[in-house]
Amino acid sequence: MSYQSINADGSVETTCTYGASKLLYRGPQRALERPYVACFGGEETFGRFVEAPYPSILEHRLQRRCLNFGSLFCGLESLTRDSGLLELANQSELCVLQLPGLLGQTNRFYRVHPRRNDRFVAPTSELVGLYAEIDFTDVHFVRHLLSRLKAHTDARFEMIEQELRKGWVERLGTFLRKVKPPVMLLELKADHHALGSVSDDPVTLDTSSVEVLVPQSAGLITLHVQVSGASDELEDMLFGTLQQPIAEHMIGPATHRRIADALNRAIRDLGI
Numbered sequence: 001m002s003y004q005s006i007n008a009d010g011s012v013e014t015t016c017t018y019g020a021s022k023l024l025y026r027g028p029q030r031a032l033e034r035p036y037v038a039c040f041g042g043e044e045t046f047g048r049f050v051e052a053p054y055p056s057i058l059e060h061r062l063q064r065r066c067l068n069f070g071s072l073f074c075g076l077e078s079l080t081r082d083s084g085l086l087e088l089a090n091q092s093e094l095c096v097l098q099l100p101g102l103l104g105q106t107n108r109f110y111r112v113h114p115r116r117n118d119r120f121v122a123p124t125s126e127l128v129g130l131y132a133e134i135d136f137t138d139v140h141f142v143r144h145l146l147s148r149l150k151a152h153t154d155a156r157f158e159m160i161e162q163e164l165r166k167g168w169v170e171r172l173g174t175f176l177r178k179v180k181p182p183v184m185l186l187e188l189k190a191d192h193h194a195l196g197s198v199s200d201d202p203v204t205l206d207t208s209s210v211e212v213l214v215p216q217s218a219g220l221i222t223l224h225v226q227v228s229g230a231s232d233e234l235e236d237m238l239f240g241t242l243q244q245p246i247a248e249h250m251i252g253p254a255t256h257r258r259i260a261d262a263l264n265r266a267i268r269d270l271g272i
Contacts, residue, residue, distance in 0.1 A: 018069070021084025023115060026053065026068040036065040037267075038089055038181075040079065041098025044188055045070030049237040049247045050256055055096075057260035062267060067092075075104020075117030080171045086178055094218075094272055095183040096263060099210065102164040102203050103142045105171065109160055112142055120145045130156055146202035161203050168205075169212050182218035184266060185210075186259070188251075189224050218270055221262050228252040 014027030026046045039045055039055040047053020047070060059066035069088060071078065079085065079100055089095050104117030109127040113119035120142045128136070131149060139145045150157050176183055187210060214220050228234040233252025234244075 015072075018088055019084050021082050021088060023071040023074060023078055023082055023085060026055075026070045030065075030067055032067075032088075032091065033065070034091065035093040036067050036091075037062070037094045037096065038067055038069055038092035039096045039098075040069045040085070040089065041096075041186070042070065042074045042100060043072050044251055045098045046072050047256060048072065048250050049239045049243070050250075050253045051238060052253065052256065054256040054259040054263065057257055058096075058263050058267075061260055061264035066096075070098075073104075073116040073118045074100070075112070076100045076102075076168060076171055077105050077112050077117045078115055080175045081114060086175070089179045089183075090181065092181050094181050094267065094270075095179060096186055096267075097183050097217075098186045098188065099172075099205065100168075101201050102168050102205060103146060103201055105164065105167050107163050107167050109163060110142070110145060118142055130159070143201060150202045164203055165206070165209050169209050172213055173216060176213060176216040182270065182272060183216075184263065184270075185213060185217045185220040186263065187220060187222040188259075189222060190226060218272075219266055221266055223259060223262060225251055225255050225259075231255075 015024040016027040016029035017023070018025060018029070018032065037055075037058070039058070045053065045055065045068065047055075047068070053068060053070065055066045055068040055070070069085070100117075104112055106112050108124060109130070110123050111121040113121055118141055120139050123136045131152070134148065136145070139148065146160070149160060187205070210220065210222075227249050228237055228251065229248030231252060231254075233254055234248060236253050237247050237250070239247040
């Protein structure tokens with residue numbers, strides 16, 4: 001099943017579903033004919049506002065079917081809880097997994113929406129007790145929540161960070177053990193002084209957390225990227241007038257080509 005999401009300014013983004021997964025993926029829908037390389041991730045893998053995201057470029061580079069299972073707002077929660085997604089992974093011959101950030105996961109301090117992992121649903125009683133001075137009623141997004149907590153700059157926030165890092169390693173490790181084909185990990189790192197969805201989280205991945213997962217994978221590719229608002233790629237993106245502020249936080253087509261080139265070399269080296 002597929003449909004088109006029409007924005008207020010008339011621009012169109014096509015999404016679709018696959019199998020039993022409840023997530024909306026980059027469209028148009030393609031047949032799940034084997035063999036295929038499965039590319040999982042969030043908005044960078046989805047390729048919002050670009051005509052050719054890195055999975056489609058990688059398909060041409062490899063001369064192998066590469067299916068784009070990028071989903072907007074997909075974080076750790078969706079990735080590790082959606083049984084249909086795991087089935088799509090296990091039907092492939094190779095997976096590319098864009099590593100999710102730390103924030104989009106339900107934990108002992110707060111709950112996130114099961115599919116829109118950027119959405120803050122509610123604090124737990126433990127978080128309310130820890131930050132008794134904060135009113136959470138006007139907080140709707142996880143990034144806003146963590147930014148507000150971090151502004152207090154005391155030892156309490158270290159507890160939040162530790163919980164998120166621990167949950168991230170444990171849940172991704174469990175996920176990787178359930179995936180039967182080889183998994184190539186893709187880490188996109190941005191200049192922390194540049195604006196962008198891949199660079200401005202209040203809590204970011206550390207090297208030690210990522211390295212724990214490498215032995216359970218076929219390899220790790222780490223790329224430093226810039227969002228279009230901090231580079232010269234904005235003019236090459238496809239968006240309506242009202243969407244420019246969002247487009248500035250996305251990576252552009254040249255960056256997608258660079259990601260595809262790096263993946264192409266790494267996958268060919270695997271000899272799979």
